[in-house]
Amino acid sequence: MRNRIDAYSHVFTREVEEAFLDLDPSHGKHKPNLLYHENVDERIDHLDRIGVDKQVITMTGQRIWPNVDPADGIEATRLANDEVRRYADTDPDRFVPVGTVPFLTGEYVDEFERCVNDLDLAGIQIFTNANGKPLDHDDFDAFYAAVDDADVPIWIHPLDSEWYPDLDADDYWLYAMMGWPFDTGLAIGRLVFSGVLDRFENLEIVTHHLGGVLPYLEERMRSWVETRQEYGDAYTGAESIQALSEPIDAYFDRVYADTAVSSRGLTHTLASGLEFFGEDNILFGADVPYGPGGGTKWLETTIPTIEEWDVPERTKRKIFSENVESLLAPQRL
Template sequence: MPEIIDATSHIMSHEALDELESVHPSSEIESLRNAPRMFDIEGRVDYLDANGIDRQVINLAAPMIWQGVDPDDGIEATRVANDEIARIGEEHDRFIPTGTVPFLTDEYVDEARRCVEELGMNGIQIFSNINGRMLDDDEFEEFYATIDDLDVPLWIHPQLAEWHDYDNSHTWIYKMLAWPFDTNIALARLIFSGVLDRYENIEIISHHLGGSFPYQIGRIRSWYQTRKEEPELYQNPAMADLSEPLDAYFDRIYGDTAVSSQGESYPLECGLEFFGTDNVVYSADYPFGPDKGQYWATEIIPLIEDLDIPEADKEKILSGNIKRLLDLE
């Protein structure tokens, strides 16, 4: 059996929640406190053992808790959260810690650097929008320059956005169906605005196998091509003058296998056709999902093992690609 490394999982600490709640109490924080497995380290180790998972990347859970937070008020909670995740990684060699920055300006840029250079973290998680601002906002340029300099991957986790006027009781539907859309927008903006063109060291791990990007790739390629060929036909063809073919940017995007499968193989196969076996990494989105977070691993690992691809490629997906990306032993 090849080594298995879970490339995206979510965790929370009571200390971080307490600090954030002191400046921005919310129903999302209250909800997290009702999910004990979000904090349970020993239960997480049991989960790894039960599913034959050797190691697990951990990053901070629940982007929604940062919505509406004043960045000046949230920086201390961010530091506490990253310190806690680093501590968990130091105390348990099964876990690979990554930092999270919910905002991308000022002190949060310094915090990203601290996570890598002082806490020894393997990468940085950001969200697919920053309080509704797109990831290619000009004010975020220093952040991308810093990540480019640090030469560590970015995890992009989807975030809620007020695309429509919906009440809080239905946010679960938006998490279910609109999060892949928000991932698509984030990836497309980073490509077509030229962020990835300007910063050649940036590589991205996109949650949920790139949203629906793989399914819509023909539409993405076609729209880009038509606007390049006949820009005079379009009122608003705002695009960077990219120096490379689209595939050069796609090659720097990875998709994790957290497709919430209940036995369906075609979402995984679609993602694999787009990303290729070198750019897919295993994940089951723990601790979320049915059966208290246990279910998806029992479905996704067998799906990978049953793929009609060489065994060497299965090993890449299960651990080889994330080891290469994070320079792990």
């Protein structure tokens, strides 16, 4: 049996829940399956039964951060990172911990450095916006410089956005169902076309949900870039695109995508992602513990879907383990 490493799943602990309830009592209206998070033996037993060797874990929190003031959230952020380290330490052979910083300035840059240098976490999770600011904002250059120096990957998770402020759970959860993939594509587009990835050459990014809308917009993105590079003087705001030092493929080659597409066993979405990202940049990931079956169904469905997919055996090996092994420093995997 080939190795399998789940490159993007989550944990949540009661200690973190209580810390954030103090900051934002409303966040309790949506929380993941705490039992599956807290009961490490149950999770390991499940991984054993379905044949997953390791799991990269991040602290969940996409429904927590929007209502937290950055000035109030640093202690809870430190606790969350201590907790993901503690969780991973219960079985270091099975869990690879990644830290989280919801904001990207000041003390949160220091917290990133603590995650990598003191806690020895494998990378850092951020969100598709930080306190309402897009990820290419000039305020975040110090954060990107720190990540560039540390040479660890960034995991990006979608977050509720001001682009659809009127949507909430009463609107059929459309912000998560359809808005989050858009936000992921928008965030990566801003990092590429603004020149952030040009200025910080060591940045590598893992996107959730197969890169959101990126695979479906490839031809449109390429056509727009070609047009603006050819007729830049006719388009306000094209300067950063014209100033890129490399073809856009050089930047997208540093963007990875997981297979967490809420799998129902179909492969057409995966095929689109494979065509866009290429076989070296797709990572097996399942978004545990979200979805049906107490957070187990997507993981159980994704594995046979990839196994039975009509792609070369080499491609399956890369997706299941080799790509994430290449992405992470050996001592952190």
